[in-house]
Amino acid sequence: MARDRLCPRCKAAIRGYVDACPSCGFEKPVALPWHVYGLMVLIFVAAMWFLIDLESIARAILSVRDGLRAM
Ligand SMILES: [Zn+2]
Secondary structure: OOOOEEOOOOOOEEOOOOOEOOOOOOEOOOOOOHHHHHHHHHHHHHHHHHHHHHHHHHHHHHHHHHHHHHO
16 A cells, blocks of 8 residues: 655645645645556557547548449
């Protein structure tokens, strides 16, 4: 489990990743771990890839339809 971090303002122990310190209200007392950013990049890349892939599939279907019409 993740160990407790200390708030940079009031030095209160902070459990997990919270938006604000429960003791003094300091915003983002704990920096998000690098793998959270890595995961966000991965999701973004996957979403982009999925969108590009759908577009290429749609184009392929349209070109086949045009080819059939030309026959
Ligand atoms: Zn605090």
